[in-house]
Amino acid sequence: MKRNLSEFLSKITDRIMAVGNYDYCPWANKYVYWLKQPIGWFVLAAIASAVIGLFAVPQGWFVCGVVSLVTALGVAWPWLAMRGLTAEIEFDRRRCREQDSIQVTLVVTNRWPWAVWGLLVERGFFESAGEIQSETATTALASVSGWSKTQFTFEYVPPRRGVYPLQAPLLGTGFPFGLWQAHQPIALNEQLIVWPRCVDLKSLPLLQGERLSAVGAFVDRAGHDGDILSARDYREGDSLRRIHWTQTARRDRLIVCERQTASRQMIVVTLDPWAFADQTPQDRILLDWGLRTVASLCQEFHGHACDLSCELNDERQAVPAATAAIQQINDRLARYTPLPAAPKGSITVSTGDRAQMTLFVTTVAGWERLGRSSWLGEIASFHVIVLDPGSTPQNHGQTPPYDFNRAETPQSAVRSTKPWMWIDISEDTSQQLRHQWERQCHDNWSVN
Structure with missing residues (x-):
């Protein structure tokens, strides 16, 4: 009884969530998507408070000034902080396979006398299901001290084959309010080539190679390598090391071992x-x-x-x-x-x-x-x-x-x-x- 009730409530909840998350006006997305950013709501709040101060009560101007000041500080501080930063990134090796753990070294140089907080390495390491690269942060840095050159090391596991970073990575920060993020490109010394993952195959079909070679798979043809095929009479030019002494003594004439040869398929x-x-x-x-x-x-x-x-x-x-x-x-x-x-x-x-x-x-x-x-x-x-x-x-x-x-x-x-x-x-x-x-x-x- 409880299980049936739980399944019924789960279905009702899923339907309500589907209705609430359905895109009823896809044509309007390009006009309202800016509201997905925190700064969009602050701009909207400043405009609304200015309208209230203009047509209703003067206290609206005070609210407009506070919101505008917070917005300006939330934009200016990250922009100013990123102007004094440079960064470069490198990998511990040039090539690897999918799902291998790679050590990534990030070197950040801060030319400002104050510390910079809330840094993120974004873009280039992950991709979304669509054509647009996702903005998932690769790693986060607590702070970089003033007038310093700081080295960070983190582990990265490539999710699929390709050449990484997939696009130029960025160093970004939204400190202190997270209203808007300023970015600085990260210099890249060399790219990481990620090979497709291999499945360990331990067998090979039996194919008789047509091309004799110094290296290759052994086939049942007369040669000088591989396993012993048979024994035959000695011919001029045969190596003495190949003499089969037991058969030689038994037959009272020189008998040599015939070996396989190498060929390439x-x-x-x-x-x-x-x-x-x-x-x-x-x-x-x-x-x-x-x-x-x-x-x-x-x-x-x-x-x-x-x-x-x-x-x-x-x-x-x-x-x-x-x-x-x-x-x-x-x-x-x-x-x-x-x-x-x-x-x-x-x-x-x-x-x-x-x-x-x-x-x-x-x-x-x-x-x-x-x-x-x-x-x-x-x-x-x-x-x-x-x-x-x-x-x-x-x-x-x-x-x-x-x-x-x-x-x-x-x-x-x-x-x-x-x-x-x-x-x-x-x-x-x-x-x-x-x-x-x-x-x-x-x-x-x-x-x-």
């Missing part, structure tokens, strides 16, 4: 350039997970010395085995901006020249556009990873695993209607990506 990781064009909050979440998926795949293939290329906005960039190469890709992902508009109808996708695997990251809408392409079921090396905001298609979990290197089979018709991986980002996205990736890699090794 050609991989192309592509982010659908047309699937993340919108800028709604849900689309930004999809874009972030698309970039995290691309970053995770690139990190995994790069760690196994594959011949990797990453394609963003139809611009392909090779990723050599050097550490600087993966940093450049992560920098591109941090700065990535999707194309402004998506094409109508079907789309054409580059699958990479001689690529053994093309991984294409897209959304449900992008998958539907791909479904209109007749070539999708004909390319065995093309694999689609679909990011779903929450509506899971029927029977997508029963998608049959198929071989990465298989030739054309009757299952090719299934490929045109089933993606390789389908990830619901409304749940544990990292776990889904890791689980489905390891399942596909396991199935591929089992087949081979």
Whole structure:
């Protein structure tokens, strides 16, 4: 009984709040939004008291003078205080990933002989759901002593990938009354590049590389590295270190061990350039997970010395085995901006020249556009990873695993209607990506 009454009262309260907060006159917002600032009400009070003093009682002039004096002091003091301040900000490192804790150092120089109180660092570190940057304060400072150079250190956790600050940060104060805030730009020594967060993938599909290399994954071809494949008769030029002495003694002739060789697989990781064009909050979440998926795949293939290329906005960039190469890709992902508009109808996708695997990251809408392409079921090396905001298609979990290197089979018709991986980002996205990736890699090794 009490529970039902509590739910009923909660619904009534929610309805009353909805009615009270409904915008009945949106056209008038630009005329009355100035009243959201405290100084607006003080100006209105000064005008009202002046009208009262003019047409009613003379005491209104006294009220008008007091309100005007407080308003003038509330505007002049912050403005004057900020004229004597300079500030600069720096980060403890140049690059990091999402949700990493960064140490930020703020140095404020006060040229006035008196202390300045109530300082705030605003703008550039947080963003709202809309296009306008939120004014959430990054940190607050109690005071800065007169004729001093003060250093402040605080921790900052970047909420998403990007280049921070997102816009020029400001040092502001509204002391003593908070009627109006004066601001001073903060000098920035260098920007912070925040990479997309990576999901730790611990598997790799079995791909036979076509390019022999000094570094790469070991394949079952005759070479000088890796595990032992077999034993054979000694040939002139073979290293004496590879002699199998047991077999040599048994056969009474020189027998050497045949080892594996290293090769590099050609991989192309592509982010659908047309699937993340919108800028709604849900689309930004999809874009972030698309970039995290691309970053995770690139990190995994790069760690196994594959011949990797990453394609963003139809611009392909090779990723050599050097550490600087993966940093450049992560920098591109941090700065990535999707194309402004998506094409109508079907789309054409580059699958990479001689690529053994093309991984294409897209959304449900992008998958539907791909479904209109007749070539999708004909390319065995093309694999689609679909990011779903929450509506899971029927029977997508029963998608049959198929071989990465298989030739054309009757299952090719299934490929045109089933993606390789389908990830619901409304749940544990990292776990889904890791689980489905390891399942596909396991199935591929089992087949081979």
